[in-house]
Structure formats: C-alpha cells, structure tokens
Amino acid sequence: MPKDILKASSLTVSFADHTVLDCVDFSVKQGEVFALLGGNGAGKSTALKTFLGTVSPTSGDAYVLDRSVKKDINSIRKNIAYLPESVTLYGHLSGIENIEYFLSLGGINRTEDDIKQALNRVALQVNAWHKPLSSYSKGMRQKTAIALALLREAPVLFLDEPTSGLDPSAIDKFNQLVASLSEQGTTVFMVTHDVYGACQIAHRIGLLHKGGIVGMFERGSNDTIDTEAVHTAFSMRDH
Numbered sequence: 001m002p003k004d005i006l007k008a009s010s011l012t013v014s015f016a017d018h019t020v021l022d023c024v025d026f027s028v029k030q031g032e033v034f035a036l037l038g039g040n041g042a043g044k045s046t047a048l049k050t051f052l053g054t055v056s057p058t059s060g061d062a063y064v065l066d067r068s069v070k071k072d073i074n075s076i077r078k079n080i081a082y083l084p085e086s087v088t089l090y091g092h093l094s095g096i097e098n099i100e101y102f103l104s105l106g107g108i109n110r111t112e113d114d115i116k117q118a119l120n121r122v123a124l125q126v127n128a129w130h131k132p133l134s135s136y137s138k139g140m141r142q143k144t145a146i147a148l149a150l151l152r153e154a155p156v157l158f159l160d161e162p163t164s165g166l167d168p169s170a171i172d173k174f175n176q177l178v179a180s181l182s183e184q185g186t187t188v189f190m191v192t193h194d195v196y197g198a199c200q201i202a203h204r205i206g207l208l209h210k211g212g213i214v215g216m217f218e219r220g221s222n223d224t225i226d227t228e229a230v231h232t233a234f235s236m237r238d239h
C-alpha cells in the first residue's frame, strides 16, 4: 500500500472574517495525481499555498512527507516543486537563462543538456530556447515554467492551473508527462477549475465548495473518471 505523501488535517484557513477552508481533510498517496477542483474563489490556490508555506493554517495542519507545514516548512521546501498560477520569469532573459537563474537561486545544479532535455519534454520549440522571454507567447512561458519545475526533480509536484494557456497538443504532451512522472513515483497535487482537464489527468478528484470537500471521484474499472458525474456535481454547485 503506497504511503500518504500529502495530508490536510482539519485544515482551516481564514482571511480576516472570511473562512476559505473549513476543517478540510484529505490525503494523497505516493505516485497519485490528485486534483482539487472548484470554481473561481473556491480556495484551491489557498489550499495549495498552505502546502508551500506561503499561507498559514488558521487551525489544523498540512503535512508533506509527514512533516508539518507549521513546524518544518524549510525541509518541506527542499522536496517540492511548484508551478504557480501566474508564471513570473524575466523578460530580458532567454528560456534557458531563466531556468539556469532560477535553478541557481534554489542551489540546484543542472547541465545545459539536462535543461535542453526538459525543454524538449515540454515541447518548447528549439528556435525559442535562446530568445528573450518577452518574445514568448503565454503557452511558451507556461512550458518554460513547467520545464523549470521538472528540473527540480522533486518527489512532490504542485501545479496551479497547469494547462491554462496551452494548446490541445501541448495539453496532451503535458498529460503524458504527468502520467510518466506519476509512474516513476512522483506525487502530483494540482488545482483547477477545468472539469475535463482534471478528469483526463487525475487518479482522484476532490470537489471543493464553500470551504469543504463536497465530493470525491476516482477512476473506475475502465481506468477513467466519470466526467459526466463530475461535471454534474460541479455545475450543481456553481453558484
């Protein structure tokens, strides 16, 4: 039985008098791709940020590899990679230079060959690799950020709306990439409002609404999640 790599335990987050997450419990096993699905403002990014330590639990706790975000965030940060909702890279640096720069900030050494391999995996066109980011489209920036997250080679990967800005063929490649990482044992936690995208990629989906997980969906005997059931549950609460 694979062990729990991520765990939210009575996780509550409030901003001023607004409770965004109210006693949320879930766990994610090693190699699992878990998607937290919900409408805009449901608290998905907030949940993800509690695991990164950029939002603190008001009560309860969140754990990564059995370490508490309240007590051990520095050790957690060494074991995770994060793809943010809005990619912030430097416009005057090329894709390769951005990656080199951000890896060096994290004290990570990778060869230029490693970086090129990652850019190939995310299918960023070769003729863009040495061009400044300011000339990239949104999807090209997203691919660069995904390559950067991959190069951290972390056992746990956090993705916030990872396929927004990607075209259908890039989404297919991205889904294959996540599936192969998961097969190699990487645990993936993603948040999204995209029902179809979540069903394609996730082993399990938690539906977040009004501060709580109101539905949990997993792959059935045919190894797929029932998109229609998730869509119905989601739109029922879309108010």
Ligand SMILES: Nc1ncnc2c1ncn2[C@@H]1O[C@H](COP(=O)(O)OP(=O)(O)OP(=O)(O)O)[C@@H](O)[C@H]1O
Pocket (backbone or CB within 6 Å): 015, 020, 038, 039, 040, 041, 042, 043, 044, 045, 046, 047, 085, 193
């Ligand atoms: N730092 C903060 N201070 C105050 N309120 C915040 C803060 N961060 C988030 N919120 C509020 O918490 C709620 C949930 O925000 P969050 O960003 O987690 O939503 P989301 O589910 O990721 O939405 P989206 O799909 O739009 O990305 C919103 O009402 C937001 O205004």
Ligand SMILES: [Mg+2]
Pocket (backbone or CB within 6 Å): 044, 045, 046, 085, 160
């Ligand atoms: Mg968000």
